[in-house]
Amino acid sequence: MNTYRVCIVGFAHVHINDVAAHFAEHPQIELVGCADTAPLHPELKRGAPYTREWNIRYCSEKFSIPVYGDWKEMLATQKPDLCVVNSENAYHVEITETCAALGIDICIEKPMATSLSDGLRMARAAQTHGVRLMVNWPVTWNPGMQMIKTMIDRGDIGRVLEIKTRMGHTGPLGRGARHKIEQTAEPMSEADKAATWWHRHECGGGAMADYCCYGSVLSYWYAGESATAASGMRVNSMTLLGDAEDNSAMFVRFPHCYAVLEGTWTTVNHTFKSPIVYGEHGAIVGDYKTGKVLLYREDNTVEEIRNDPLPPELTDVAGAYVHHRETGEPLHYTALPEFNLEALAILDAGLRSADNGKVELVNNLHWQIG
Structure with missing residues (x-):
């Protein structure tokens, strides 16, 4: 049975606590590292539930994930199969392009981006470097x-x-x-x-x-x-x-x-x-x-x-990724870049x-x- 190494980048999005649980609970997933992005704007009430500092502490402790201070260093060191991205939307392009250049698959938390031009940059980076890009939609x-x-x-x-x-x-x-x-x-x-x-x-x-x-x-x-x-x-x-x-x-x-x-x-x-x-x-x-x-x-x-x-394969995002890797069957089309660019x-x-x-x-x- 294959094991897939996964890193998490970004803890700004409140969905990360649920998303991390799905990956942590999958028997074929190993969570090998996590790191937050540098906030573009400093928070005032740091550490409150569902803020970025609270999220990374909750996930790292609950799921025993090593914490890195620099997400780019983590990706270069760990070389995971997949990077799960739950940063603020403004970082989606940079993280996707960085992962793609390193040959790392990317799972972006919804929405794919906040502009079509950014989404196209992400899709082009993934296609250029031959990596998988999927978007996680709870629906x-x-x-x-x-x-x-x-x-x-x-x-x-x-x-x-x-x-x-x-x-x-x-x-x-x-x-x-x-x-x-x-x-x-x-x-x-x-x-x-x-x-x-x-x-x-x-x-x-x-x-x-x-x-x-x-x-x-x-x-x-x-x-x-x-x-x-x-x-x-x-x-x-x-x-x-x-x-x-x-x-x-x-x-x-x-x-x-x-x-x-x-x-x-x-x-x-x-x-x-x-x-x-x-x-x-x-x-x-x-x-x-x-x-x-x-x-x-x-x-x-x-x-x-x-x-x-x-x-x-439609139970959750972790199961979908593993099923795709194991069988070669396509991801559900709502997770694919082509669908997401239309939306x-x-x-x-x-x-x-x-x-x-x-x-x-x-x-x-x-x-x-x-």
Whole structure:
């Protein structure tokens, strides 16, 4: 049985505690090192739950991972098979290009990037050096989200007309926040939160990048076609000392349907169901937090759907990587660069639109210059 050596670079993203657990628990994975990136902006409340210092301490102690002070030195020394990246979004390009040049596979935490030009740099680096580049989306391993795609493809609601997503909570470090482990976020002042990368524009923070990215992925996946244009709006409702938005919305045009995508960091409790797919003959209502799926039919009946069981390679990101290496079978297409560039192009257009107040075309490999 082959063993794959894995390093972790970046502990800014709150998903790392859950992601690290998946790799630590896989019998064919050896976690050989971890290191954080240097924060672009210093945090004020250092060591609070889900901040970068807390995350690296939690993971290194819980999963017995050696800690390095310099991530580039760690990669050069350890020469892992895979680098798991959970840095702030602004570092994704640099880490990907560094890993690719060293012949190391890369697993990027969502979103792939916050601009299509950055995503293309990452994809080109991986292709140039012949390494694997995958993007970890929690929705990929969610039975309900997979079931919705199955229902659309088999025609349960006829032609798709509209896709609506609303993703969010009180914020990554908001009151009551918990990210798939027992720890709950501690109260933070507005200044404390504003100093974290999440609320800093230069770091790739903001609710649009954090949550409209999910909508971009789900809408492209469920529509089954490339988007053509998008408009976006961003507002900073409650964290005014930071310069990134805490609420956002996008309106996306596809050739045969449209999508409404919302991202929020100011919503208390789970007050909404998402995604919702409206079709000619009914609607599919999912809940990304619970995985439950409901089918609303033309005759006004509602059926709770039993999700199809996922195959072992779709259990989690670690299992997917190992299965791919062991069998040579392709990764799920939502993890592949080609798929992610299409979804990123939607997010990119929405971000540009939010900045200039105009509807923006959704670019692609051929139309993105620079």
